[in-house]
Amino acid sequence: MREIDSSVIRQVVRDLAIAAAHDLEPDILEALLVARDRETGELAGNILEVLVTNANIASRDRIPVCQDTGTGILFLEIGQEVHIRGDLQEALQEGVRLGYEEGYLRKSVCDPLTRKNTGTNTPAVVHMELVPGDRITIRFLPKGCGSENMSSLVMLPPAAGTEGVVGHVIDRVLAAGSNPCPPMIVGVGLGGSFEKAALLAKKALLRPVGEKNRREDVAVLEERLLREINAQGQGVHGFGGITTALAVHMEVFPCHIASLPVGINIQCHAHRHKEIVL
Amino acid sequence: MKTEPAFFENLLEVSLPFTPEVLASLKAGQLVSLSGTLYTGRDQTHRRLCALLDEGKDLPVDLAGQLLYYVGPSPARPGRVIGAAGPTTSYRMDSYTPRLLALGLAATMGKGARCAEVRQAMLAHGAVYLAAIGGAGAFLSKCIKKAELVAFADAGPEALFRFEVEKFPAVVINDLEGRDYYALVAAASRCGK
Numbered sequence: 001m002r003e004i005d006s007s008v009i010r011q012v013v014r015d016l017a018i019a020a021a022h023d024l025e026p027d028i029l030e031a032l033l034v035a036r037d038r039e040t041g042e043l044a045g046n047i048l049e050v051l052v053t054n055a056n057i058a059s060r061d062r063i064p065v066c067q068d069t070g071t072g073i074l075f076l077e078i079g080q081e082v083h084i085r086g087d088l089q090e091a092l093q094e095g096v097r098l099g100y101e102e103g104y105l106r107k108s109v110c111d112p113l114t115r116k117n118t119g120t121n122t123p124a125v126v127h128m129e130l131v132p133g134d135r136i137t138i139r140f141l142p143k144g145c146g147s148e149n150m151s152s153l154v155m156l157p158p159a160a161g162t163e164g165v166v167g168h169v170i171d172r173v174l175a176a177g178s179n180p181c182p183p184m185i186v187g188v189g190l191g192g193s194f195e196k197a198a199l200l201a202k203k204a205l206l207r208p209v210g211e212k213n214r215r216e217d218v219a220v221l222e223e224r225l226l227r228e229i230n231a232q233g234q235g236v237h238g239f240g241g242i243t244t245a246l247a248v249h250m251e252v253f254p255c256h257i258a259s260l261p262v263g264i265n266i267q268c269h270a271h272r273h274k275e276i277v278l
Numbered sequence: 279m280k281t282e283p284a285f286f287e288n289l290l291e292v293s294l295p296f297t298p299e300v301l302a303s304l305k306a307g308q309l310v311s312l313s314g315t316l317y318t319g320r321d322q323t324h325r326r327l328c329a330l331l332d333e334g335k336d337l338p339v340d341l342a343g344q345l346l347y348y349v350g351p352s353p354a355r356p357g358r359v360i361g362a363a364g365p366t367t368s369y370r371m372d373s374y375t376p377r378l379l380a381l382g383l384a385a386t387m388g389k390g391a392r393c394a395e396v397r398q399a400m401l402a403h404g405a406v407y408l409a410a411i412g413g414a415g416a417f418l419s420k421c422i423k424k425a426e427l428v429a430f431a432d433a434g435p436e437a438l439f440r441f442e443v444e445k446f447p448a449v450v451i452n453d454l455e456g457r458d459y460y461a462l463v464a465a466a467s468r469c470g471k
Binding site: 057064067106117179268 | 309321322325349350351352353355362364389390409411412414415416417419420435436449459464467468
């Protein structure tokens with residue numbers, strides 16, 4: 001059995017948090033560049049240019065891409081043949097705390113009632129899965145709340161069908177307007193249960209920007225949604241043009257015969273995510 | 279590496295705080311470059327300012343004629359003025375904003391549309407609303423030359439700061455004549471179909 005010390009995980013999470021806040025991954029950078037080059041709206045195009053410049057400044061001068069360095073969301077896939085020495089939960093939270101403190105990141109986590117800031121950006125939200133093998137994959141997705149606040153979950157009746165899903169997603173995206181910092185990435189979780197649909201929507205954001213679902217009918221639906229969202233003309237920051245969304249990612253899971261859960265998790269253009277395999 | 283995107287060449291340069299003449303001249307959709315003094319505040323600052331008003335107490339700063347920027351900056355690295363400092367979403371301040379406008383607040387700046395009540399209050403009190411570039415916190419950080427803590431230090435990133443800004447870009451959304459740039463864009467894209 002492979003052994004990994006929790007102190008290694010703590011250090012890795014710290015480093016992921018700092019890197020995520022400052023260095024956009026090639027997938028989102030490329031999506032922004034493509035959007036900039038294709039954009040027909042003048043102000044929208046100029047703003048996309050600013051966003052590309054912003055990413056360069058952030059990385060070069062070590063200033064976070066966005067001041068909202070988010071709630072820490074951690075996804076772990078833990079190989080069944082790995083033994084972790086020490087307290088894993090503590091290592092994850094401590095890694096986030098260290099990353100936010102030592103990386104000069106904003107601490108944005110507070111008590112939901114008193115609104116008192118915890119001062120450490122912890123607790124992070126942690127999702128863990130056991131998988132075959134002897135590796136650990138850690139994904140860090142700091143989630144800003146301009147976009148998170150525009151997310152939603154609805155339990156549609158099965159009779160709503162594909163058209164109901166499409167209509168609902170477009171309505172939500174339009175209602176979000178310029179609040180979530182478009183161009184956005186729209187994560188859709190279809191099926192499962194109440195909580196599964198939300199989790200699928202979030203997991204959909206982990207896919208490289210623009211990568212299609214492997215299931216062909218789902219990929220077709222993703223493409224249709226993207227086309228119809230962008231045809232509405234809200235555009236970059238609500239200033240018009242053809243780029244309201246950079247991508248629609250949909251994940252599906254079988255659901256109850258009485259149910260059609262739809263989770264929509266909206267992500268801003270400052271799509272920060274990092275991943276490491278131990 | 280290009281650090282100055284082209285559209286900055288076309289911005290109307292204006293000083294802060296706005297003079298009444300400049301305020302009246304701003305038009306929805308206009309791009310402006312702001313230089314001068316502004317104040318910052320977001321959710322907790324608004325909650326606390328309104329709590330002080332409820333208690334009949336003075337505010338820690340006179341907001342009359344000023345611009346209030348909705349931002350919660352990330353911490354400054356040693357030797358730096360400020361961290362990332364882009365706008366936060368404005369609608370969360372909507373329930374507090376009319377009271378501050380009644381005190382003479384001349385302008386607010388954030389991102390996203392305002393509710394009808396805030397738009398009406400802006401018209402009634404002669405105030406404008408601007409959008410800064412959301413998600414460009416590193417870029418906008420460079421436009422902030424001085425940051426001074428004014429009040430509510432214990433609120434951390436939600437404290438009230440005074441910023442000196444230089445060539446800070448923004449888009450006029452709501453002007454004194456009641457125009458709303460987001461609504462104009464939405465109407466134009468509907469007509470285009």
